[in-house]
C-alpha cells in the first residue's frame with residue numbers, strides 16, 4: 427500500500443523561486459496516495475500559476491481569504507479542519523516571520539492559526555537570510571511550538587550564493603511526509619548504527635577495502651529515525667547522503683570506527699553493526715607511495731579490533747545486533763558469531779547469491795538469536811530495514827522494556 431494512502435495534506439506555497447518544484451512535490455505526494463489541497467500566497471503566484479497546481483492536484487487551488495466562492499465550498503476553517511498535515515514548501519523568511527508573529531492577513535497564515543493539524547515547514551531562502559538572527563529566532567520559536575522544520579538543505583542557491591537555505595529536494599520532502607505518519611515506537615531511544623566499508627591504508631594512495639556500499643546500514647538508520655529514535659550513523663566512506671534527521675560521523679579506518687563506536691555505545695539503547703569492517707590492517711603503512719621495484723611483494727597484516735565484540739564487553743551494554751555476510755554455511759557461521767561476539771541478535775545475509783548483499787539494492791536476511799530464527803524475505807533494502815527495525819522492537823526491545831518496568 428502507498429505510504430500516504432488516504433492522508434489529507436494541505437500544501438502551502440509561498441513566494442520563493444523553489445515554488446517551481448511544487449507541482450512535482452504535489453505529483454509525488456499524490457503518487458503515494460495523498461489527497462492534496464494547495465494554498466498559494468500572492469508571492470507564490472508570481473513564480474507559478476494556480477492553474478498548474480490545480481491540474482496536478484486535481485483540486486481547486488485556494489489563494490484568497492476573501493473569496494466568496496471558496497468560502498461556499500471549502501473555506502479556511504473547513505480546510506484547517508480537513509488537513510491531517512500542512513506542509514509549507516517553499517517557506518520563505520517572510521512567511522516564517524508572519525506565522526511566528528501569529529499574523530492572519532492571508533489564507534495561508536490564517537490557516538496556520540486556525541488548524542490543530544501538525545505543520546511542517548520547508549524553509550527556502552538565501553543563506554544570509556537563513557542565518558539572520560531574526561530568522562533563527564523565529565525557527566527556534568516555531569520548533570518550541572511543535573512545528574516540524576524540514577531542512578533547509580545546503581548547496582548552490584538560485585542567487586549564486588552557496589550555503590544553507592535551499593529547499594530540501596522533492597525526494598526528501600516526500601520521504602519526510604511518509605515518515606511523518608509512521609508510529610514513533612522508538613521515541614526516546616538512541617540507536618547507533620555502523621555502515622559501509624572501512625579503508626585500511628597501505629600507503630598514501632592505496633588501501634584495502636571491500637564492496638560494501640552502505641545501502642543496508644543507511645536504510646536501517648533511516649528506518650530507526652522514522653520510528654522516532656535518535657540515530658547516530660558511523661559510516662565508512664560511501665557516496666550516500668545521510669538520512670535526514672540522523673547524526674552522521676564519517677570515518678575511514680576500522681580503528682576510527684572502533685573509537686567512535688566505543689565512545690557512543692555506552693550512551694545508546696541499541697547498537698547495530700552493519701558495517702563491513704576490515705578484519706586486518708597493514709602493520710606498517712608506508713609513508714610514501716610504494717614503488718613497483720619487485721615482481722612480488724608481501725604485506726604484513728595485523729588484526730583490527732572487533733568493534734561489535736568490544737561493545738558487547740561493556741558492563742552496561744546496549745541491545746546488540748550484528749550482521750554476518752557469508753558465502754557458505756550461512757546459519758552455522760552466523761550462529762558462531764552470535765555466540766563468540768556475545769550478541770543479542772545476528773542478521774545473516776547470503777552474499778553469494780546474486781541480486782542481494784553487497785552493493786545491491788535488495789537484500790534478504792535471516793535473524794538468529796539464542797532462541798529465534800526469523801526470515802526477512804528478499805526485498806528492497808528500505809523495506810528489509812523497516813522490517814528489521816520493527817522486528818527488533820516487537821520481539822526484543824518491547825519485551826525488554828516491559829520486564830524492566
Ligand code: PMT
Pocket residue numbers: 620622623637638639640641642643680699700701702703704705730731732733734735747748749750751752763775777783784785786
Ligand atoms: O553496504 P551494502 O552494500 O548495503 O551491503 C550490506 C552488507 C552485506 C555489508 C551488510 O548487510 C552486512 O552483512 N554487513 C556485515 C558484513 C561483515 O563484515 O560481516 P562479518 O561477518 O565480517 O562481521 C560480523 C559482524 O562483526 C558484523 O556485524 C561486523 O560489523 C562486525 N565486525 C566485524 C569485524 C570487526 N573488526 N569489527 C566488527 O564490528
